[in-house]
Amino acid sequence: MNESEELIEQLKKGDQSSFSVVVNKYQDLVYNTALGIVQNAEDADDITQEVFVQVHLSVSSFKGDSKFSTWLYRITISKALDHEKKKKRKKRFAFVQSLFGSHEAEDIHPVEFNHPGVQLERKESAADLFRALKQLPENQRIAFTLHKVEGQTHQEIAAIMNLSIYAVESLMGRAKANLKKLLEVYYHKKIA
Amino acid sequence: MKSKEKIEEYTDKALNSLDGVERASVSPYLLTRINQKLGAEPATVWEKLIFFIGKPAIAFPALTLILVMNVLAIVSQTSSSTSAADQAASLSADDYSLTVATIYDSENP
Numbered sequence: 001m002n003e004s005e006e007l008i009e010q011l012k013k014g015d016q017s018s019f020s021v022v023v024n025k026y027q028d029l030v031y032n033t034a035l036g037i038v039q040n041a042e043d044a045d046d047i048t049q050e051v052f053v054q055v056h057l058s059v060s061s062f063k064g065d066s067k068f069s070t071w072l073y074r075i076t077i078s079k080a081l082d083h084e085k086k087k088k089r090k091k092r093f094a095f096v097q098s099l100f101g102s103h104e105a106e107d108i109h110p111v112e113f114n115h116p117g118v119q120l121e122r123k124e125s126a127a128d129l130f131r132a133l134k135q136l137p138e139n140q141r142i143a144f145t146l147h148k149v150e151g152q153t154h155q156e157i158a159a160i161m162n163l164s165i166y167a168v169e170s171l172m173g174r175a176k177a178n179l180k181k182l183l184e185v186y187y188h189k190k191i192a
Numbered sequence: 193m194k195s196k197e198k199i200e201e202y203t204d205k206a207l208n209s210l211d212g213v214e215r216a217s218v219s220p221y222l223l224t225r226i227n228q229k230l231g232a233e234p235a236t237v238w239e240k241l242i243f244f245i246g247k248p249a250i251a252f253p254a255l256t257l258i259l260v261m262n263v264l265a266i267v268s269q270t271s272s273s274t275s276a277a278d279q280a281a282s283l284s285a286d287d288y289s290l291t292v293a294t295i296y297d298s299e300n301p
Contacts, residue, residue: 020223023222023223023226024223027218027222028215028216028217028218029215030218031216031217031218032215032216035216041216041219044216044218045218045219045222048218048222049222049225049226049229050229052222052226053226053229053230056226056230115210115213115216116216116217117213117214117215117216118209118210118213119212119213122205122209122210125202125205125206125208125209126206126209126210126213128202128206128209129206129207129209129210132206148210148213149210149213150215176207179207180203180207183202183203183206183207184199184200184203187198187199187202187203188195188199191195191198191199192195
């Protein structure tokens with residue numbers, strides 16, 4: 001039994017100190033993944049908390065068939081997508097409210113997202129990429145984010161998304177092609 | 193022609209902008225905030241059930257349903273109560289032979 005497996009076993013037994021170790025060890029993995037998907041620091045922070053609460057409550061259901069980090073990625077992606085759906089519903093409601101003159105409607109138009117880990121000279125281009133990324137289909141967006149933001153290999157992404165490596169490669173290819181098209185349209189409008 | 197090249201250049205730059213990106217770090221005191229949330233979360237099955245029933249989205253429709261069922265039960269009972277009373281009276285009259293006894297009855301059992 002390796003160190004990680006031992007840690008998870010302790011966590012299953014309800015050991016509070018192992019939970020602290022797990023949080024410290026994986027917090028950036030969870031936060032960075034959530035941030036790449038929702039593109040908002042506060043939301044990513046909330047999702048990170050929700051993920052670890054979920055881990056604490058359902059660690060007994062982790063059978064060890066996959067790596068613990070793979071399980072964690074799956075929970076994070078699921079929570080982030082749920083969060084996005086909730087936010088979209090709120091935005092729709094805020095839009096309806098704004099039609100009736102309510103001033104509570106805010107944040108209808110998304111603000112530019114700047115990932116804190118991007119090098120300064122690339123910030124502007126990265127913001128354009130993140131804007132385009134939001135328009136991709138869910139699966140393509142997740143695969144691209146895991147690869148580019150989290151640095152996961154195609155094999156690891158396949159394990160996380162329960163897909164074959166071939167399917168992940170195909171998703172990545174389509175994601176890049178779609179992003180290229182979207183960016184070209186965006187820059188064409190910007191330059192013209 | 194020049195603008196096409198520029199578009200291509202910008203696009204490539206954007207597509208490669210995440211190369212070498214560093215992992216973003218979560219804000220401090222995450223564990224404290226998680227523990228606070230865990231303290232607020234119901235732990236046992238019963239607590240979870242009470243937490244679920246206590247939600248306004250569940251509690252109000254459930255209360256309304258109970259009230260409607262009660263009102264329906266009262267209305268149906270009051271409409272059938274008169275006929276039920278008559279039936280009960282005739283049944284007990286038959287069972288206990290609650291009829292006026294005559295001299296003819298006592299002499300011819």
